Every structure is written in C-alpha cells, then in structure tokens.
Amino acid sequence: MPVEPFASLPPYRIKVVEPIPFLDAGQRREAFAAAGYNPFDLRADQITVDLLSDSGTGATSSAQEAGAARGDESYAGARSWFRFRDEVRDLTGFDHVLPVHQGRAAERIVFSTLLGPGRICLSNTHFDTTHANVVLAGAQARDLPCPQALDLDSQEPFKGDIDLAALEQTLTGPDGDRVGLVLMTITNNGLGAQPVSMANLSAVAELCRRHKVPFWLDAARFAENAWLVREREPGYGDWTPRRIATHAFQLADGCMISLKKDGLAPVGGVIALRDPQVYAACEANLIATEGFSTYGGLAGHDLERIAQGLREVVDAGYLGSRAAATERLARLINEAGVDTVQPAGIHALYLNAGRLLTHLEPARFPGHALASELYLRGGIRCAELGSLYLGELDGRHRLVRPAPFELVRLAIPRRVYTDAHLDHVAATLAEIAKEPGRVPGYRIVSAPRLLRHFKVRLEPVAPRAARRGRAAAAR
Ligand code: F0G
Secondary structure: OOOOOOOOOOOOHHHHHHHOOOOHHHHHHHHHHHHHHHHHHOOOHHEEEEOOOOOOOOOHHHHHHHHHHHHOOOOOOOOOHHHHHHHHHHOOOEEEEEEEEOHHHHHHHHHHHOOOOOOOOEHHHHHHHHHHHHHHHOEEEEEEEEEEHHHOOHHHHOOOOOOOHHHHHHHHHHHHEEEEEEEOOOOEEHHHHEEOHHHHHHHHHHHHHHHOOOEEEEEHHHHHHHHHHHHHHOOOOOOOOOHHHHHHHHHHOEEEEEEOOHHHHOOEEEEEEOOOHHHHHHHHHHHHHHHOOOOOOOOOOHHHHHHHHHHHHOOHHHHHHHHHHHHHHHHHHHHOOOOOOOOOOOEEEEEHHHHHOOOOOHHHHHHHHHHHHHHHHHOEEOOEEHHHHHHHEEOOOOOEEOOOOOOOEEEEHHHHHHHHHHHHHHHHHHHHHOHHOOOEEEEEEEEOOHHHHHHHHEEOOOOOOHOOOOHHHOO
C-alpha cells in the first residue's frame, strides 16, 4: 500500500556519516583565542555544529555519487556536460548554458559583459560577492529592498521583494539610461532569507521590458524560493516547486546560479540565458578565464552530481521537510526568548542580537558577541551580519557608523544535521538568553581594509558590571 508523504519527515535516510568533534569548554576557549576570536579562523576539527554557511556544505545522495562515478572527464564535449546542460535547459527554459566553478565566477563574467564604468545595477539586495563584482566591473550597485524588509518582526510573506515604486522611479529618472541590469536575488540572502513573490518578479519583468533593461536572476536558492511561493502566494498552492521555479526563470532574460546551494553540490555554478549575442560574449570570457564551454572549471563528476542534484532539490518532500526543520528551530529559539527575523525562511535563521544583548553598544559588536558565545558554550560556528561586517570604522578600528541591525546568521546545511543537532543549538541559545548580560563585547585588535570580517582579529571586553565587580574585589 502506498504511504502518504508526511509533511515534515525527510524523504531519505542516512547512509554515510562523518564524525564531528566535541571539545571541552577549556579547549574551545583556547581554540577561539588562538583564532583571534574570528570564526573564519577556526579549524573544522574544532567545531561541533557548523552553521557558518549553507554553501557547498550539503550532503550528496547515493544517486549523485553513482552519477559521479560515471563522470566523463573528456576535455571537450563530455557526456557529463550534455547531461548537465539538458537538466539546466529543462529547469530554466533557457537554451544557452555555461558552466562555471561557482556563483561569483558567473557574476564576474556576466557583469563584465552587461555592465561597465558608469553603469548601474539595481537589485532587491546584492549579495556581498555580487556587490563586489559589480564594483570590480566599474559599475555601481544599488539596493532597493521593499520597505517591509526593514521591519524585522513583520510577518509579511514576501519581504524579499524589490521596491517597485523605487525601481520605476530610477528607471524613469535621470539615472535611467545608466541602468545596465536589474538583478533579483531569490531568496534574498542579504536580507533575512526572505522570498520574492511571483507577482513582484512579473512586475519587474514588465518594467524592464518597457525600459529595455536586461532582467536577470541571482537564483542561488531558486528551489527554496519556489517552495515559499507555493506556501505563501495565492494561486500557486497546487503547482509543483519545479514548475514555479521554471516560471520564475522564464520571466527573466537570464540567470546566474551558485549550484553550491540548491544544486546540492559541493562546487559549481551556471549562467543560463536567452540572448545569443550576450551568450557569445560570455562564452569568450568563460573560455579565457574559467575553462572550455563544456566544463567551465568543473570536473565531469561535478557536472554529474549537479545534474542529479537539480532533480532532487525540487522534490516537494525534500523542500517541505527542510522548511519544517528551519521553522521548528525558529520556534524553539523564539520560545527561548531570542528573536529571529520573521517570518522564518529556509536556508538560514537570523538572530536579532541587538535586541538580546542590550547591554552592548554597537561598538562592542553584539552580533559578533552572540556568535562567539554560541561557539564558546556550544561548539556552534556561525557569523554575524552586523556592525563588524557592515559598519564603518575609522583608521583605528573604532566604529563610526553602525550597521542598521545587529544580526547573526545560522545557515543550515542541506541534509546534514538532524533535529537533535538543531535542538542543541536552541538549548545553547536558551542558556545564553537566561543571563544575556554576562556576554562580553569585543574590540578589534587588527583588521584588513578590504573584506574585514574574514581576517579580523578581536579580543573580548568584560561587561561593565563584571569589571566593576572585579575592581571592587581588588580594593
Ligand atoms: N549569490 C548569493 C545570493 C549567494 O548567497 C552567494 C553565496 C553567491 C551569489 C556567490 O556564490 O559562493 O558560489 O561564489 N553565498 C554563500 C553564503 C557564500 O554563505 O551565503 P558562490
């Protein structure tokens, strides 16, 4: 007898496992101090639950590994390439497909083709590498998030949408002629993993057509966006996630996809598009910088894993259970007294550290303080999205302009952790939330000028109360 699918039950079981390290509190303190209190400088063998990124960190399936064994490593025209190309064509509806080694390579190639000095790229929110690649192409990146996105507590279903009025105003305004590209990030990783509605994408497509501006998707999490459209947007409840995803792609002129997320693969990316001339320009750049057009910096076995991953990722059972796991974690965290950006997305939860650690001013980096505490108390690695990453510092590393929010991102790798691991995360946060005033702030010891958060070194600053207590004891 067929078994009914259970909405939140993962449609797989575990076949291959990898041990995870358990350090004691003293070892974690030592490891973190040696890393300059920077989570990016920890070693993987010092981490129990790693929520630093959902990128390239997922588990592959037995079918993907079987495909990988079949990988054809011919320099040109490999069988694996044709399987990859056909999957991407079928999913996106775009004829022209170029493989790249990861998302940011696609960004570099597309922006150097469509943008240039003086041009403007408009987006709901550029991801950080996307922003950097727009700037490296000599152009300007402008974010136009919808106003609801800035209310972290609002339950609006599509806080990833672009502000359509601001988009139209820019396209018709004095800078209109300089807009070289409109890029919609689905889901909006820079702003709380919030999805973009089909209504918003359709309106963007219409505006871009009217103003003859190319409209592209940064579709790293296209399947998760499709799932949230199905759950939240009227009219899509009986569509398959795959049909919704294809429909979204077809509203645009092209897309860049980091396949390290919804490609369910450790590495990979793709450019897919309609216009043969833009394709030819991108292809020339690809061959010169990434690899021949039938492998683009990937091995045949990578192409095979991705071709299979693109089928598995749009499975409703998989997406439903993944969304349920993140939602459950959000509920546990919220019940423990820690606020998260609402409503919960799928690939990550964003903790409102500013609201929890009210005793720490932005200059003491409350987001970083909470992320550090999660490591020190629970062996959990994650990173802040707050003033350490986005704030403005002076020459002596002092904060002069804080970020709008002090957030911490808990990114959830795909098919990797069980509810028991996520329970541990919620329990650690609950412990911290009992006495948030004990969490120390941080000061920067040294920092590079560019991409600060990756290489910064910090040190803890004891909370004022503790300092007063120690001073009294010394007297
Ligand atoms: N676009 C978005 C929306 C992303 O989230 C990322 C990567 C990229 C592009 C770049 O892709 O890493 O394959 O070069 N995001 C990762 C993260 C790093 O942790 O969110 P890539």
